[in-house]
Amino acid sequence: MPEKPNSSNRLVLSALVLFAINTLNFYDRTVPGALTEPIRKEFHLTDTQIGLLGSAFIWIYALVGLPLGRIADTASRKKLLAIAMFLWSSLTASAALAGSFSMLLFSRIGVGIGEAACAPTATSWLGDLFPPDKRSRVLALFMLGVPVGSALSFFFSGPLTQAYGWRAAMILAAAPALLLIPALLFLPEPKRGASEIHPVSLTPTSMWSILRIPTLWWIIASGTFINFNLYAIATFLTAFLSRIHGLSLASSGITAGIVYIIGGLAGCAIAGYLGDSAIRRRKDGRLRIAAMTSLVAAPLACFGVLQPAGSLLAAVISLTLAYSLLTSYYGLVYSAIQDLVAPNQRGATMAIYFLAMYACGASFGPLLTGRLSDLLAHRAARLAASPIVTEQFRAVGLQQAMLIIPVLSVLLALVLYFGSRSMITDVAGPEAIPAPSHSLAS
Numbered sequence: 001m002p003e004k005p006n007s008s009n010r011l012v013l014s015a016l017v018l019f020a021i022n023t024l025n026f027y028d029r030t031v032p033g034a035l036t037e038p039i040r041k042e043f044h045l046t047d048t049q050i051g052l053l054g055s056a057f058i059w060i061y062a063l064v065g066l067p068l069g070r071i072a073d074t075a076s077r078k079k080l081l082a083i084a085m086f087l088w089s090s091l092t093a094s095a096a097l098a099g100s101f102s103m104l105l106f107s108r109i110g111v112g113i114g115e116a117a118c119a120p121t122a123t124s125w126l127g128d129l130f131p132p133d134k135r136s137r138v139l140a141l142f143m144l145g146v147p148v149g150s151a152l153s154f155f156f157s158g159p160l161t162q163a164y165g166w167r168a169a170m171i172l173a174a175a176p177a178l179l180l181i182p183a184l185l186f187l188p189e190p191k192r193g194a195s196e197i198h199p200v201s202l203t204p205t206s207m208w209s210i211l212r213i214p215t216l217w218w219i220i221a222s223g224t225f226i227n228f229n230l231y232a233i234a235t236f237l238t239a240f241l242s243r244i245h246g247l248s249l250a251s252s253g254i255t256a257g258i259v260y261i262i263g264g265l266a267g268c269a270i271a272g273y274l275g276d277s278a279i280r281r282r283k284d285g286r287l288r289i290a291a292m293t294s295l296v297a298a299p300l301a302c303f304g305v306l307q308p309a310g311s312l313l314a315a316v317i318s319l320t321l322a323y324s325l326l327t328s329y330y331g332l333v334y335s336a337i338q339d340l341v342a343p344n345q346r347g348a349t350m351a352i353y354f355l356a357m358y359a360c361g362a363s364f365g366p367l368l369t370g371r372l373s374d375l376l377a378h379r380a381a382r383l384a385a386s387p388i389v390t391e392q393f394r395a396v397g398l399q400q401a402m403l404i405i406p407v408l409s410v411l412l413a414l415v416l417y418f419g420s421r422s423m424i425t426d427v428a429g430p431e432a433i434p435a436p437s438h439s440l441a442s
Helices: 008-034 036-044 047-072 077-096 101-115 118-128 132-143 145-164 166-174 177-186 213-245 250-282 285-306 312-341 343-361 364-383 391-401 404-427
Strands: none
Touching: 008 036, 008 047, 008 077, 008 101, 008 118, 008 132, 008 145, 008 177, 036 047, 036 101, 036 118, 036 166, 036 250, 036 364, 047 077, 047 118, 047 343, 047 364, 047 391, 077 101, 077 145, 077 166, 077 364, 101 312, 118 132, 118 312, 118 343, 132 312, 132 364, 145 166, 145 213, 145 250, 166 404, 213 250, 213 285, 213 312, 213 343, 213 364, 213 391, 213 404, 250 285, 250 312, 285 312, 285 343, 285 404, 312 343, 312 364, 312 391, 312 404, 343 364, 364 391, 364 404
16 A cells, blocks of 8 residues: 555645745746847847757756656655755856856856756656646646746846846846755655555666657657747747837836736646546546647637737737646646656656757747747848848747747647547556546545
8 A cells, every 4th residue: 555645734835845946947947038138139149049048058958857857766856956956046146147148158058957857856756745636736736837937037037127137137036045945955755656546666667668658759749849839938928029019128027927927827727627627537638638728729829929019918818828728738748747657757757758848849949939030030121121130120020930839839739639549548558557546635
């Protein structure tokens, strides 16, 4: 029989601290996106270089995540995460000292090394605290750190930069780690497999055994599309609002924050409620719902991007709805991954998944969207017979480039649908955890 999980208070406290850590994780990750315009103007950067700041972070994040995920399956997750937090917060603050684009790029690479440990350790930790039929809700809460952290970054960074400069915003981004690292070290770490309904083997297994699960390949493919979209949005949303709709730095940051916080809360609710309800009816329910939400997000994103100057409200509403549907992916798909693999495989599985989704998806989101924006801006200038690319043409280029988001949302929906078709067989397979019959954490 599995070990009884911790008391309700400890479960809640652990979930909240890990949520706060993930919030800081994405606050620090999003800061450059919130500060795109002042950084671009100070260092005279192209959109391609702005995209490279995000992509370089992601390349190192993806590569380092694989060994860190393996460590998370065998060593102390608490110590690993605490060290990682210290590293990424320190490197975030160091960006305030950057005197060139190269120094800024170096600091972002360092942040990527630290943040690579967060999701594998925390999702594995939560999987050992909560049984299968509760995981959509708790993982949706944990992944609510994505929009909440991003929203807070936009809310604070824009106005703070306008008042004190972008370097002050970088220092502020690192400060919460001073409280969260001690809070993490205070938490009791659960034993692996503590929340499983049926006995499971905790003997270390090969990473290759994970890759024998067909559904996991579809989930990995879906990760490339969702992260391409969400990192393109994170990098260029404030620039889009500023260039197309004429918002100031502070206003564009606050508006982007509204998109993130409202959309993120809605996405969390969708994933938590529908995901845990669906798994009680059918084993492929979470992936099917994720496919439907992604498909509906496509026309909403297209409508929001195409709104002209003067139609800010329509653009913000549409983009908020699209963002909410896209972010529901996290609670739905991450809990599906927990259903597919054993407790001693979760850290490694998330690391493999992140390697693909970040290296093949998120890394190209900022870079290719930025490159496409530059190309389309030059094309608009040529068509207007202008010898220079003005801010007006940069606005046109970025608006057209962001239409890649609805296109990839449709592809995301298709991949998730095909993944759902093999889910039932794979959950019943030897590598998977049996479906839930009752709750141990209620």
